[in-house]
Amino acid sequence: MVWDQQEIQLRARERGYHLVTDEVLEALEEHIAPLRVGLLHLFIRHTSASLTLNENASSDVRGDFRRHLDRMVPEDAPYWKHTVEGPDDMPAHIKASLMGSGLLLPIGDGELRLGTWQGIYLCEHRNSGGPRRLVATLVGERA
Amino acid sequence: MVWDQQEIQLRARERGYHLVTDEVLEALEEHIAPLRVGLLHLFIRHTSASLTLNENASSDVRGDFRRHLDRMVPEDAPYWKHTVEGPDDMPAHIKASLMGSGLLLPIGDGELRLGTWQGIYLCEHRNSGGPRRLVATLVGERA
Amino acid sequence: MVWDQQEIQLRARERGYHLVTDEVLEALEEHIAPLRVGLLHLFIRHTSASLTLNENASSDVRGDFRRHLDRMVPEDAPYWKHTVEGPDDMPAHIKASLMGSGLLLPIGDGELRLGTWQGIYLCEHRNSGGPRRLVATLVGERA
Numbered sequence: 001m002v003w004d005q006q007e008i009q010l011r012a013r014e015r016g017y018h019l020v021t022d023e024v025l026e027a028l029e030e031h032i033a034p035l036r037v038g039l040l041h042l043f044i045r046h047t048s049a050s051l052t053l054n055e056n057a058s059s060d061v062r063g064d065f066r067r068h069l070d071r072m073v074p075e076d077a078p079y080w081k082h083t084v085e086g087p088d089d090m091p092a093h094i095k096a097s098l099m100g101s102g103l104l105l106p107i108g109d110g111e112l113r114l115g116t117w118q119g120i121y122l123c124e125h126r127n128s129g130g131p132r133r134l135v136a137t138l139v140g141e142r143a
Numbered sequence: 144m145v146w147d148q149q150e151i152q153l154r155a156r157e158r159g160y161h162l163v164t165d166e167v168l169e170a171l172e173e174h175i176a177p178l179r180v181g182l183l184h185l186f187i188r189h190t191s192a193s194l195t196l197n198e199n200a201s202s203d204v205r206g207d208f209r210r211h212l213d214r215m216v217p218e219d220a221p222y223w224k225h226t227v228e229g230p231d232d233m234p235a236h237i238k239a240s241l242m243g244s245g246l247l248l249p250i251g252d253g254e255l256r257l258g259t260w261q262g263i264y265l266c267e268h269r270n271s272g273g274p275r276r277l278v279a280t281l282v283g284e285r286a
Numbered sequence: 287m288v289w290d291q292q293e294i295q296l297r298a299r300e301r302g303y304h305l306v307t308d309e310v311l312e313a314l315e316e317h318i319a320p321l322r323v324g325l326l327h328l329f330i331r332h333t334s335a336s337l338t339l340n341e342n343a344s345s346d347v348r349g350d351f352r353r354h355l356d357r358m359v360p361e362d363a364p365y366w367k368h369t370v371e372g373p374d375d376m377p378a379h380i381k382a383s384l385m386g387s388g389l390l391l392p393i394g395d396g397e398l399r400l401g402t403w404q405g406i407y408l409c410e411h412r413n414s415g416g417p418r419r420l421v422a423t424l425v426g427e428r429a
Binding site for chain 3: 001003004005041043044045046047072073077079080081082090093094096097098100101102104133135137139
């Protein structure tokens, strides 16, 4: 039985949806490789950024995520009360909960068992969110 | 300590929200039964279908999910750029992230500890998505 | 290796978004404290209430969640068919799936490794939802 917990810091990115699979795997590959079966939990310690899985090929998909979410949760809604931190703040909180703060990914034979088209997205909902901290928790059984 | 990982293939379904609790349990019942306490992780290896828990009795609830989500993420939005795979594709990606790619379910005394009204939904967001592959990972302690 | 499963009942709350971090921690603190590394799974056994993480300071944030979600999933949509349990019922089901039925939280050195601003929200989507039952499953390694 293996338990492992790592902190990962993702570099600051502009507002939008960003493919970070490689950045995450680079940090965790050697921790995932020894496991015959297990789970990787990725957790973002923020309330205006989130993690999701989606299509890993076309950058248009990530652009469409931004265009759509910005309309689903608009900055200029007349009912916002929490506006002290700027017009991008409150929509960022709601988008963060819609997308979710964590991902749980199956590990099999030393690899993440993602589908062919699945990639890890960092969803940066603020205009200037800064670097984002993740806690990665691995649990599993050695090969 | 028990670790167990199974692949489940759900048969192709039409676009919409489908109750698949029985199909999932049939595949996993004998793996869940020996566990005194544990967790079942269901993970869908696709980016235009998803899993959620919701009401397991009325088919109108599933119909209303479809009617509402089809309006929340419409096919004819003028801002879509990723349109090469058809008008149902980009909305399917966004719906998939809104609903989520995985479910983690508590196991107690050899059974899933779902609430009375909770059932597992396969959310099929494509018109012709085909069969969908799940990875089921179980971890727990034997009775 | 420690496995632990607890039931927590959250007292009835009015429709809206409620910070319940303290109530949850009070019930689980002594179970979390012994773990060097681990995971806490919180699972709500209902289909019209949900759990999410978000900003733990300003009550305006919680109010804005309600104001926005009530518009994103309106009670008076002309296409609802599942209306027998009242106009708040079907929107509650959809909001529950958008926010999600569970949270998985990393444990490190005997504490939840939440970010500074992260708190646990009970999202009560019904007008009179009553008390809500959670299953808390902890797994980890002792210090």
